[in-house]
Amino acid sequence: MRIKRFIASDMRTALRMVRDEQGPDAVILSNRPCPEGVEVVSATDYDEALVHQALRAATPRISPTTANAAPAAAAEPAAVPSA
Numbered sequence: 261m262r263i264k265r266f267i268a269s270d271m272r273t274a275l276r277m278v279r280d281e282q283g284p285d286a287v288i289l290s291n292r293p294c295p296e297g298v299e300v301v302s303a304t305d306y307d308e309a310l311v312h313q314a315l316r317a318a319t320p321r322i323s324p325t326t327a328n329a330a331p332a333a334a335a336e337p338a339a340v341p342s343a
Contacts, residue, residue, distance in 0.1 A: 261303050261304070261305050261306055261307060261310065261311075262282075262303060262304045262305055263289065263301060263302070263303045264278075264281070264282065264301070264302060264303075265299060265300070265301050266278055266281075266299070266300045266301075266302065267294060267296050267297065267298070267299050267300075268296075268297055268298055268300070269296070269297040269298075270297055270298060271291070271298050271300075273297075274291070274297075274298050274299075274300040275288075275300070277300075278300060278302045282302055282303075282304045283304065285304065286302045286303065286304050287302060287303050287304075287306040288300060288301070288302050289301045289302060289303055
């Protein structure tokens with residue numbers, strides 16, 4: 261996957277830059293406003309399976325006992341004293 265960042269005065273210009281340089285099959289990964297106008301990050305040769313694999317590798321591991329204990333404790337309502 262080849263990732264490139266484009267900065268332009270407006271979105272239309274940024275998308276034209278992406279299309280001209282990376283072709284019509286480029287995938288927009290993100291966009292955001294910046295002082296110069298807009299920043300667009302795009303990629304070519306995008307493989308969704310590789311992206312999911314990288315996300316799984318970057319996600320912190322949670323043990324099954326910790327994962328099961330936390331929601332159960334949070335789901336229990338607090339005791340309310342009767343009047």
